[in-house]
Amino acid sequence: MNVMHQDSADPVAAKRNSWVLTVAQAFGGANAPIIVSLGGLVGQHLSTDPDLVTLPVSLLSLGLALGTLPAAWVMRRFGRKPGYLLGSVTGMVSGLIAALGIVLSSFLVFCLGTCLAGFYSSYVQSYRFAATDNTTAAQSHKAIVRVMVGGLIAAIIGPQLVIWTRDALPGTPFAGSFLSQAVLAALAFPVLLMLRTSTPPTAHASESALERPLAQILTSPRYLLAIATGVVSYGLMTFVMTASPIAMVGHGHSIDQAALGIQWHILAMYAPSFVTGRLMVRFGKERVAAVGLLLIGCSAAVALSGFDISHFWLSLVLLGIGWNFGFIGATAMVADCHTPAERSKVQGANDFVVFGTVACASFSAGSLLHSSGWETINWIVLPAVALVLVPLVWRAARPGDHSGSPALR
Incomplete structure (x- = not known):
């Protein structure tokens, strides 16, 4: 079955x-690094329970997970x-x-504020899928990467705002940083008014008639592998971060x-986007994703080797x-697995599973750090990487499976 994920190509x-x-x-991508940089530290000041200090950061992930399905419904019903x-x-x-x-x-x-920030992030996260609308299959990978480059700017804006504004309100450390978070969201509003989107998918009766039930789509090994790759890459990243x-x-x-370490981390998250698209075209999305999981394993090995600031930052x-x-490899894999009529529910289901797992990882990170230490956090990374890396490498090694074709196998 050939699955074209664009409505109709309009360059x-x-x-x-x-x-x-x-x-x-x-603008929207800077939302998360502000909370990640400060959420745990503010939690230490406001919470009397050491096990709850990372709860604000965890609630960001929970809000993101809970917001994915409502956001998918809103965009399916009213448009992006x-x-x-x-x-x-x-x-x-x-x-x-x-x-x-x-x-x-x-x-x-x-905590209510950081949870609502997660709902905002559920929309921001879908920008990467919106980039593939009106593109051909060959252009979709580059479109995803182009939008993700915006995260590189967010990686600079977010942590720097933490440093510049954390004492902006006398007597209330860090409050200014969260006011700046609100300002960034306000700046995104007029930008998004310039977006040109197509008719919501539900308006296409002929396409809706061809829609497959989500349960049927979930039986596809390729879709399941795409979800698993996203779960491990994003879940482990959030767990450690x-x-x-x-x-x-x-x-x-x-x-x-610590704030600069998060800034370098987020720069590293988005800076490779300039070449990730070309790498996927050249080597295949599964192979690029496999290299990503290997690097996550290497990051754990470095963390286990010492506690100097250089170990943390590297x-x-x-x-x-x-x-x-x-x-990004997982996102491209998901984008190959649906028709235009199916895109909202397929993308929403993917994000719900991925970010639901991310929320669980975030919730467990604080208590595990308090009870077992930084080393345990990183030891857990290695078997989790291996669990998905093996089938991903097997899939990438199969002839034709990494060609970039939009066929759903």
């Missing part, structure tokens, strides 16, 4: 949308543009609530060094590059 609209989404990604505008408003509100929680010294209110700022501070490094850089190859 002009696709190019315009890719630039709009790239800028929106730069209205959905993305709603997401931007959610981002503004989340930053204001988080800042209010800090001002009121309320851990509960702060959530614990790393607290681990760095706990081993005697400063808050600024580990986070390798983790970021590994995430880039693994997650």
Whole structure:
């Protein structure tokens, strides 16, 4: 069965949308690094339970997971543009609530803000799929990567805002950083107004008639492998990243060094995007994803070798590059597995599973770090990588399976 994931190729609209989404990604993508850099540290000030200090970061992941299916429904029913505008408003509100929680010294209110930020991120995460609308199959990989490059800008904006604005409000450390989070979401709103989207998929009666049930799609080994690759690459990245700022501070490094470590990590997450698309065209998406998982394993090995700031930073850089190859490869694999009418539910189901797992990883990271230490966090990475790497390498080695064809096998 040949599955074309674009509505109809329109190079002009696709190019315009890719630039709009790239800028929106730069603003929206900075949402997560602000919370990841500060969520655990604010949690230490506001929570009396050491096991709950990373709860705000975990709630970001939970909100992202819970928001994927409603976001998919909104975009399926009303179209991508209205959905993305709603997401931007959610981002503004989340930053204001988080800042209010800090001002009121309320851990509960702060957690509500970070959870709502996750709902905003559920829209931001789908920008990568929106980039493939109106493209041909051959152009889709490059379109995904082009939008992901916006995350490179976000990697600079987010951590720098943490440093510049964390003391902007006297007497309330870090509140200014979350106000800046709301401002970034507000800046994304007029950008997203320029998006040109097609009619919502449900309006295409002829395509809807050809829609397969989600249960049938879930029986496809290729789709299941794509989901598993996304789960491991994103889940492990979040698992380690959530614990790393607290681990760095706990081993005697400063808050600024921890924030810079997250910045280098997020730069490493997005900087390879300039070449990831070409690598997938040349070697195949499965092979690129496999290299990504290997790099994630290497990052754990570096983390286990010492506690100097160089060990933390190098580990986070390798983790970021590994995430880039693994997650973008998985995204391209998913994009090959649906028709235009199926795209919302297939993409939504993928993100629900991936980010649901990410939320579980994030929730467990804080308590595991507190009870078992930084080394245990990294020892867990190695068998998890091996579990998916083996079938991924087997799939990549099969002739024709990495050709970039949109055929659903």
